[in-house]
Amino acid sequence: MIGVMANSPSGESMIARVVRLLSVFPKYNRPLSVREIAAEASLPVTTTHRLLKELEAEDLVVRMSEGGWQHGNRLWEIASRNSPVQSLRDAALPPMEDLVAGLRVHLSLAILDRNEVLYLERITPDDYTVNITSVAGRLPAHATSAGLVLLAFGSQEGQRLFLSRAHTRFTDTTPTDIEQLKEKLTRARIDGFVASLGTIIPESTGISVPIFGPKKLAIAALTVIVPIGEEDLNLIVPQLKITARAIQRRIGVVPEVNSRVTRETRQSPQS
Amino acid sequence: MIGVMANSPSGESMIARVVRLLSVFPKYNRPLSVREIAAEASLPVTTTHRLLKELEAEDLVVRMSEGGWQHGNRLWEIASRNSPVQSLRDAALPPMEDLVAGLRVHLSLAILDRNEVLYLERITPDDYTVNITSVAGRLPAHATSAGLVLLAFGSQEGQRLFLSRAHTRFTDTTPTDIEQLKEKLTRARIDGFVASLGTIIPESTGISVPIFGPKKLAIAALTVIVPIGEEDLNLIVPQLKITARAIQRRIGVVPEVNSRVTRETRQSPQS
Known part of the structure; x- marks a missing residue:
């Protein structure tokens, strides 16, 4: 009452x-x-x-x-104590800073929240201090590489709901058609990344890879933003994938043993 | 109604x-x-x-x-978007990680909140992932080096209120007497740091330096925790102070020009 x-x-x-x-x-x-x-x-x-x-x-x-x-x-x-979002962000920050130091590009960390991409962190090489104003911003999932990669490596249920919805067109390249979106998700699962050229702002390309959680579903996306025309995928994608794996290790998700890797030593020589 | x-x-x-x-x-x-x-x-x-x-x-x-x-x-x-606490924490993390990598000690960042020390971050060299469980914990100000350094370099009003209050004894060395606390604050202002030997847990010493805000008052404390007996102040304090200054720069607090420093170049030769 x-x-x-x-x-x-x-x-x-x-x-x-x-x-x-x-x-x-x-x-x-x-x-x-x-x-x-x-x-x-x-x-x-x-x-x-x-x-x-x-x-x-x-x-x-x-x-x-x-x-x-x-x-x-x-x-x-x-909000912060024992917050899953906060602890993911904390684990991701140091590897993200290493990548920005090396690649000198804009980098973001995002999760999927109610059909939108929620940005947990954005860092840029030129701005030495962390740009907190852009943290906790949101963008629609279909118009961003982060959203598409999170859906592609997310749950079947999430994909089904996503494809049943109408999607706004922001630029000439924003994918809004169901068949087109389905194909993008399939492509993402084959490639292991998504590149979205000018889908939300005509001037920028987003390139995203998934960060996997313990259930082999993407729990976050790591995204490089470059000016359109400068998307050197051969250079960027491998470094994004290495960084995503470094973040996974920090949150306790150990990558499957790669059978093609042979270790000469079983223990490190010192300590 | x-x-x-x-x-x-x-x-x-x-x-x-x-x-x-x-x-x-x-x-x-x-x-x-x-x-x-x-x-x-x-x-x-x-x-x-x-x-x-x-x-x-x-x-x-x-x-x-x-x-x-x-x-x-x-x-x-x-809670996080444009949060002053969150942006301080973000600015402090990279310099803190550099210090832990060099000193190999337990390091924390704290602020003063309602007569208590609120820990914004704690990092340890042995535990590679960030220990989020201890973030946002609290301890009484008088029993920690962080609390004393924050009071010593805080407002007059804060010190007055602090000294008018009763303080709990946790160990043999916890300062609870007003005269003793006053002396500790004066000592801190002369030395620029506080070392509290076993004041909250008999086994550990905290060594804290202030991080200054734009108004020349301490806005946070940076604390190294070492096992009692291992407090090598000559080694630890200078590195803590350098790290505190690095954090200040990242939040836009430019240190006063030191007249004893002469620059050979006015501009960097490249870029």
Whole structure:
């Protein structure tokens, strides 16, 4: 009964309103005023103020000394501790940095979430500091190499749902036709990678490989972005695959023994 | 009025109950049943079930195919995008990995949050994968080198509040006396580091240096943990300070120009 009363006159749950309020902060890189938060979350100012005070009592938001509200550390703490997403990202970062140091290209790590590609990390060689603003962004799965590779190496159920849906055309090369998409997924399984030339922005090509989880399904995609016309697949794909395997090792997915590999030593000579 | 009705008969706010529910997941590294969550959050099973369904509608929790509930990606997404804590952590990781590779010691990154040290990262040389289970843990400020260094280089107001409080003794060397703590903070400001020998666990010494923010106040502490008796300060402290400065550069805090440094070149010869 309490749950029903907690809903607003429009029938929206308190939780939905809190989520909408908290989701405003990630759009800005600075503390926000109550009025700004209310406007952006489409909530009355009084409701916004009351919710902020309740969230403040739980440390989910903080009022900055300069004025304005921001996410509290407690939100990060709850979301990050033992978070599967966070631990995948942590495992992936060092091998990703090694690849960017070598290839000097834009590199991203993404997962599939509700028909969209959710970017866990993006790093670029020119920007020495990590570009956090682009982390946690989303793009539609069919229009990105990451989305297609995740679907190709994902569950049968996921593929079936994906192919039953309508897909928006963003550029001349965006695949939207079912047969075309089916062929792309088959091609991906044969090649072990996907290259999407200008499918979401005409100027860029994405080249993605899967990162496998313990169940031999792709749990994430590693993507190199290059200007269109500069997709040297013979150079990029092998390095992407090596990096994906390095990430797998770090999350405890040991690659199958390759029978063509012979080890001269059984133990390392020292330590 | 709606806000008042949303409270439980005990007067606890809906938000407080949701936070308690969501805080259960970080304690376990696996999906949990409704009964487990209810027991751990001290909530009735029916309330827990209803809240989980409302949270699921907002993607804050997910029901796993194997059964059991877990944090949804949306929680991480809201908490991480443009999060000051997350971006500090991202900036610090690469220099921290370089230090661990060189020194072969346990290293942590921490901030001060509500009189406690909140650990944003812990890395060890022996465990190749990042130990996410210990990230987002907390320890009392007075009993850790990280807490003392953060207080010493923190705000006057923070120090005043800290010294007005009672402090628990954990070991024979835990500082709890006000005069003793005052002296430790003064010593830290002179030395630029804190070494706490066995103050929380008798077996370990923590050695911490501050990471400064734009306002010349410590925003984080970098800590090396070594077995007691192995605290070679001449070796460890300079490397900790170099790493702290590398992290500061990555977050855009440029160190003051050192007048004793002369540059032979004004521009680098190439690029």
